[in-house]
Amino acid sequence: MDRFLTADDLEKALRQDVMDGLTGEPKSLPPKWFYDERGSALFEEITQLAEYYPTRCERAIIAERAPEIAVATRADTLLELGAGSGEKTRLLLDAFDAFDGTLGEYVPVDVSGDFLVAAADQIAGDYPALAVRAVVADYEQHLHLLPTGGRRLIAFLGGTIGNMMPAKRIGFLQGLRATMAPGDTLLFGADLVKEKARLVRAYDDALGVTAEFNRNVLHVINDRLGGDFVPEAYEHVAVWDAGNEWIEMRLRSTVDQVVRIEVLDLTVRFAEGEEMRTEISSKFRMERLSAELEAAKLTLDRCWTDADGDFSLVLAAPAA
Structure with missing residues (x-):
């Protein structure tokens, strides 16, 4: 194992993100802090909901296209960003094994x-x-x-690229391109623009699981930073921003309230009805995907979708 991040680094990052987000205007919190043990379990539950299609769609595409990906990339190393549990990874590993067995190394990356x-x-x-x-x-x-050398297939699955603001996303792709050599490829999932009602339902399910997931960031702050948020005093909000073509998740204060966060020596006031952004999830059109890849000096090599055209799996390579 290589370790470039310690538990202390994570705590410092959490403190900085919460301080910056709760003193900003409007208030916001990064979505990566949803994921403590409870948050991860809630997200796994979300992926099983009828309303939430992205995980099922991406898995279906990989299951169908993994052999083609193995042939197209001929990778000897699979490097996976935000590796997670590895369910979809195994589809790729099996395909490489069946293709020619030349994949020799798997490099999972996670915090x-x-x-x-x-x-x-x-x-x-x-x-x-x-x-x-x-x-x-x-x-x-x-x-x-991150490790380099050989022919790397860099996998960034789950549609996570859509959680970055556009400028940050292009910067991330540029940073990734800077590490890539000829023969390296990038495989990532990207959700596609579709009708508003389906998009909102995917992030505001009837059972309220996504609402609990959204509020879990407040539990994380309470547990790790000595906060006294009352999570039940915040409503889950999911809205479609047509101009930016993204879903935005927010928490709306249901009353005037004051929150104290002891580790930060911070007192924060929320007005009744005030909303705090906790996540964006961009949805893409092919033109936008191509343009952002081009801005990062990457070339869209192939793009596959599920049968209904809801979600895409993109294979990109360094531009010549």
Whole structure:
């Protein structure tokens, strides 16, 4: 294992993000802080909901196209950013194994060392011919430190690229391109623009699971920074921003209230009806995907969608 991020680094990042977000105008919090143990379990529940199509669609595309991806990339290393549990990863690993067995190394990258060790050990046990090199890192900060060499397929799945603001997303792609050599490829999932009602339902399910997931960021702040948020005093809001073509998740204060965060020595006031942004999820058209890749000196090589055209899986390569 390579470790470029410690638990102390994560705590410092949380403190800085919360201080910046709660003193900004309007208030905001980054979505990466949803994911403590409870938040991760809630998100897994979300992926099983009828309303939430992205995970199912991406999995279906990978299941169908993994052999084609193996042939097209001929990678000897699979480097996965935000590796997670590895369910979709196994579809790729199986396809490479069936193709010619030349994939020799798997490099999962995640911020959670304990989670990463468990997932990497499981992959290593199930694929004994594969060298597994886990990397504890924040892919938004440590791209330049990630392993290079060989023919790498860099996987960034889950539609996570849509959670970045457009300028930050292009900067991220540019940073990734700077690490790529000829023969390297990038595979990522991107949700597509569709009718407003379906998009909003995907982020505001009837059972309220997404609402609990959204409010979980307040639980994280309470637990780790000594906050006294009352999560039940915030309503979950999901709106479609047609101008920016993204879903925006917010928390709306239902009353005038004052929140104290002891670790930051910070007192924050919320007015009744005041909204705090917690996530954006951009939806894409092919023209936008191509333009953003071009801005990062990447070329869209192939793009696959599910049968209904709801979600896309994009393969890109360094521009000549």
